[in-house]
Amino acid sequence: MTLDFLIYKIILVLIVFSITLLVATYSTYAERKIAAFLQDRIGPDRAGPFGILQPLADAVKMFMKEEIIPNVSNKALFVLGPGICMLTACMTGVIIPWGKSINIGGTDYPLQIADVNIGILYLFGVLSLGVYGIMIGGWASNNKYSLLGAIRASSQMISYEVAMGISIIALVMTTGTLSTGEIAAQQHGWHWNVLIQPLGCLIFIICAFAETNRAPFDLPECETELVGGYHTEYSSMKLGLFLFAEYINMFISSAVIATFYFGGYNMPLIGRWVHDPNVLAILGFVFLFMKIVGFIFFFMWVRWTLPRFRYDQLMNLGWKILIPLSILNLVLTGAWMMRHEIINYFVK
Amino acid sequence: MQLTNRSKVVVKKEMTFIERMYLPAIFSGMFITFKHLFKKSATIKYPEQTREFSKIYRGQHVLKRDEKGAERCTACGLCAVACPAEAITMTAAERKPGEEALYREEKYAATYEINMLRCIFCGDCEEACPKEAIFLTDRKVDSFYTRKEFIYGKSILVEGLESDKRVDVSVRETKAVEEFKKQKEFAHNETYDKNKKKTVAGH
Numbered sequence: 001m002t003l004d005f006l007i008y009k010i011i012l013v014l015i016v017f018s019i020t021l022l023v024a025t026y027s028t029y030a031e032r033k034i035a036a037f038l039q040d041r042i043g044p045d046r047a048g049p050f051g052i053l054q055p056l057a058d059a060v061k062m063f064m065k066e067e068i069i070p071n072v073s074n075k076a077l078f079v080l081g082p083g084i085c086m087l088t089a090c091m092t093g094v095i096i097p098w099g100k101s102i103n104i105g106g107t108d109y110p111l112q113i114a115d116v117n118i119g120i121l122y123l124f125g126v127l128s129l130g131v132y133g134i135m136i137g138g139w140a141s142n143n144k145y146s147l148l149g150a151i152r153a154s155s156q157m158i159s160y161e162v163a164m165g166i167s168i169i170a171l172v173m174t175t176g177t178l179s180t181g182e183i184a185a186q187q188h189g190w191h192w193n194v195l196i197q198p199l200g201c202l203i204f205i206i207c208a209f210a211e212t213n214r215a216p217f218d219l220p221e222c223e224t225e226l227v228g229g230y231h232t233e234y235s236s237m238k239l240g241l242f243l244f245a246e247y248i249n250m251f252i253s254s255a256v257i258a259t260f261y262f263g264g265y266n267m268p269l270i271g272r273w274v275h276d277p278n279v280l281a282i283l284g285f286v287f288l289f290m291k292i293v294g295f296i297f298f299f300m301w302v303r304w305t306l307p308r309f310r311y312d313q314l315m316n317l318g319w320k321i322l323i324p325l326s327i328l329n330l331v332l333t334g335a336w337m338m339r340h341e342i343i344n345y346f347v348k
Numbered sequence: 349m350q351l352t353n354r355s356k357v358v359v360k361k362e363m364t365f366i367e368r369m370y371l372p373a374i375f376s377g378m379f380i381t382f383k384h385l386f387k388k389s390a391t392i393k394y395p396e397q398t399r400e401f402s403k404i405y406r407g408q409h410v411l412k413r414d415e416k417g418a419e420r421c422t423a424c425g426l427c428a429v430a431c432p433a434e435a436i437t438m439t440a441a442e443r444k445p446g447e448e449a450l451y452r453e454e455k456y457a458a459t460y461e462i463n464m465l466r467c468i469f470c471g472d473c474e475e476a477c478p479k480e481a482i483f484l485t486d487r488k489v490d491s492f493y494t495r496k497e498f499i500y501g502k503s504i505l506v507e508g509l510e511s512d513k514r515v516d517v518s519v520r521e522t523k524a525v526e527e528f529k530k531q532k533e534f535a536h537n538e539t540y541d542k543n544k545k546k547t548v549a550g551h
Binding site: 301 | 380388389391393
């Protein structure tokens with residue numbers, strides 16, 4: 001039994017890991033294609049039909065490039081930076097519920113690697129670790145642009161994590177659980193959290209953009225001011241890992257947004273036509289994936305529409321607007337949940 | 349003084365609450381980019397597709413030969429004078445007896461060079477040419493690694509002798525050219541009749 005369990009978990013981890021890498025790989029292709037379409041261009045179309053092999057060509061290019069480690073850098077930390085970035089990006093995938101459990105031969109196999117009862121705490125812990133890769137990499141480069149990028153990244157991360165956390169607290173209040181699996185399960189039918197927490201959802205999405213360092217919050221790597229930000233000194237696959245981690249983060253963020261606010265693997269009305277639980281579980285995975293792809297498209301769509309924030313605007317938005325708004329959201333949620341007690345207090 | 353109707357008076361007013369939320373502006377911007385998702389792309393996939401040129405596109409020059417294969421250019425230098433970019437240089441030489449098949453008139457261009465980096469492809473040279481010798485064609489000038497290679501000499505500029513190597517410039521031939529072609533006087537030396545009264549050429 002325990003060996004079965006172990007093998008099943010290992011298989012699940014491998015599948016999730018490879019899907020994460022595959023989606024991240026093809027996100028680079030999708031990014032270039034969507035950017036092209038939004039700008040009335042065609043995009044990469046030479047490698048394979050419709051340029052479908054472009055990510056492979058890019059990967060080969062990244063591996064073939066000369067690996068440069070600056071003499072003045074702290075070599076151990078310099079190598080560690082992209083590694084941490086990649087590691088933390090891959091770690092968050094374990095708490096995403098990819099679907100309901102599949103029943104094979106009487107045993108339930110949940111499509112979630114670890115349904116820990118403090119899933120949200122774990123998520124936030126790992127997300128906060130993600131900035132260490134950028135900070136260490138930027139600092140170890142011993143380059144002023146890298147350092148500025150790293151400082152920006154860390155201050156941006158700190159500022160937006162507060163608002164993100166408070167908006168999540170409101171969600172935790174309404175759902176009454178910290179487990180991601182339960183949050184997803186609660187949203188069956190039309191009970192999507194976005195309908196209950198619209199403001200919190202908006203704040204969470206904005207903060208997710210900031211946390212993944214995506215435009216319009218891509219200040220840590222803005223080419224126009226900081227050359228390349230924290231990855232100025234990086235080359236070859238170490239640069240590739242930094243860029244790749246960003247796409248993995250985007251994939252995981254999309255999955256988290258879909259799970260927390262947009263019903264996860266649930267789809268309204270589907271239960272009327274499909275009754276087999278195994279088919280439902282697989283369909284749920286497909287629905288979750290459709291939502292994730294939708295959010296990845298949204299991420300890219302925003303990137304190619306909105307210009308980058310100025311640094312002071314970024315801080316203003318974070319501290320003066322998003323945090324008060326999320327606190328307001330928290331208070332309103334609390335008031336709504338305690339509405340009977342409050343009414344009773346005044347009526348009596 | 350108002351010159352156009354496009355001028356806008358700048359008003360520095362406070363933004364309203366809705367405007368300060370920026371969300372409507374963001375959504376309208378996103379809508380605009382979304383519309384472009386469905387627009388036709390402006391890309392021309394170059395090696396397979398080429399941009400359609402205008403009928404009278406002015407590209408690389410050609411020095412024409414006449415029907416018998418003799419070079420029309422007489423090295424008069426009018427093209428060099430007309431050239432606003434001063435891209436054309438030439439040296440004249442006198443035709444030796446026996447070279448009648450090569451050069452149409454007694455004087456010809458021993459060297460004729462156009463610097464393609466200076467040339468602005470205005471077409472003034474073909475306008476200036478009294479012998480209808482130089483034309484601009486729809487061919488593109490190649491790219492090279494050195495500046496020297498861009499100085500085209502007669503070996504590149506003069507069209508081939510064989511009929512299949514002739515360059516068709518009929519789209520650029522104006523009425524003046526057609527008039528010029530009618531003059532049998534210069535068609536070739538053997539048809540030149542000394543006794544016949546010279547007709548005054550079109551120039």
